[in-house]
Amino acid sequence: xxxxERPRDGLxxxxxxVLETGRLILRAPRLExxxxxxxxxxxxxxxxxxxxxxxxxxxxxxEDWIASTNLDSRDETFLIxxxxxxxxxxxxxxxxxxxxxxxxxxLGARYWGQGFATEAVRALVDHxxxxxxxxxxxxxxxxSNPASRRVxxxxxxxxxSVVLHRIRAIRSSAPxxxxxxxxxxxxxxxxxxRTSTRVRYVA
Ligand SMILES: CC(C)(COP(=O)(O)OP(=O)(O)OC[C@H]1O[C@@H](n2cnc3c(N)ncnc32)[C@H](O)[C@@H]1OP(=O)(O)O)[C@@H](O)C(=O)NCCC(=O)NCCS
Numbered sequence: 001x002x003x004x005e006r007p008r009d010g011l012x013x014x015x016x017x018v019l020e021t022g023r024l025i026l027r028a029p030r031l032e033x034x035x036x037x038x039x040x041x042x043x044x045x046x047x048x049x050x051x052x053x054x055x056x057x058x059x060x061x062x063e064d065w066i067a068s069t070n071l072d073s074r075d076e077t078f079l080i081x082x083x084x085x086x087x088x089x090x091x092x093x094x095x096x097x098x099x100x101x102x103x104x105x106x107l108g109a110r111y112w113g114q115g116f117a118t119e120a121v122r123a124l125v126d127h128x129x130x131x132x133x134x135x136x137x138x139x140x141x142x143x144s145n146p147a148s149r150r151v152x153x154x155x156x157x158x159x160x161s162v163v164l165h166r167i168r169a170i171r172s173s174a175p176x177x178x179x180x181x182x183x184x185x186x187x188x189x190x191x192x193x194r195t196s197t198r199v200r201y202v203a
Pocket of ligand 1: 045118
């Protein structure tokens, strides 16, 4: 993953990072992305598995969301795009409490099941620890959302608790698995990936 500096068009420049992975580019949203974002996010399955995305989700919702992103210098929002520029979803880091930032993400349904969320979250995790030096990250997945929990587990997150969270799209609260990734665990996993084990058979 490399990080490049890139200005944003017509929006505050508090978020200028671009994260690159093998298949993806994570970059700040721009107002011209609103139509694509609205088309992808107008899906009950996305709304019901995220805290604040409304359903139905229209162009105005996308424009409002884009205009509101990256205003707090500590929060970062990225669009998840393929390297050919095709926008597929969004992810970000948000400080909802004073202790550690929380990771959130969603992808348009046509892009599910191809490992894109895992690749994007890994990039975000690397960025959070390597570039920001955070000590821990948090994330949540509804207990009815095993795919999201699996993404987090594949990125090294460990379950800590279940709490009730208000979900805007269902106008109600629902149980959410809370997961956490400590910097030390991430660091160990990265080192582990660089070492190899040789097995020798002895008579
Ligand atoms: C959750 C979401 C981001 C996953 O995106 P994705 O690109 O399909 O995820 P990945 O392909 O990287 O990984 C999905 C994993 O979940 C697994 N999975 C999918 N459906 C599953 C199910 N019903 N039960 C258990 N595991 C499941 C997949 O097999 C895969 O694991 P594997 O690689 O070990 O096989 C996507 O479904 C989404 O945007 N959902 C709506 C919004 C949302 O839930 N956001 C997260 C908020 S916490």
